[in-house]
Amino acid sequence: MAKHRNDKLQGTLALLVLQTLAARGPLHGYAITAAIERSSAELLQVEEGSLYPALHRMEKRYQNASPARTDRVPECDGAAVDIHLLSVQAQNLIDR
Secondary structure, three states: OHHHHHHHHHHHHHHHHHHHHHHHOOEEHHHHHHHHHHHOOOOOOOOHHHHHHHHHHHHHHHOOOOEEEEEEOHHHOOOEEEEEOOOHHHHHHHHO
């Protein structure tokens, strides 16, 4: 039973990430997390330990959310961060 519930949670997070990237364009991990939390009126809290494994699963499954480039961003104190974007395959899933 726990495995089935965990699969649902992972799928839900993947959909939230896909929706966020589709709506807002390329983002780094912290911005994805912040966007999901804002859009849910802070009802959903996405932990780093959940987001990055989800991004890696999505990269394998949809050739999606892989870092398109690395930028330095002010929100992360100018640190170099990976910027994620939708692949064509993932965009086609959203458009269906």
